[in-house]
Amino acid sequence: MQDNMTQVTPPKKPDGQQNDGPKFGRLLVVLIFAVMLIVVITLASEAYYTN
Helix, strand or coil: CHHHCCCCCCCCCCCCCCCCCCCHHHHHHHHHHHHHHHHHHHHHHHHHHCC
16 A cells, blocks of 8 residues: 555755754844833833823
């Protein structure tokens, strides 16, 4: 039964493009942006509601 099965190989990337693993730089930028947005919302709501 295994003789009838074809071997599946992952698609190959074109020359010059190598997968060096996950890109954590983009994720880090997004996380920093999210934290900064939360800080801005917190400070803005504190300034608005303390009047």
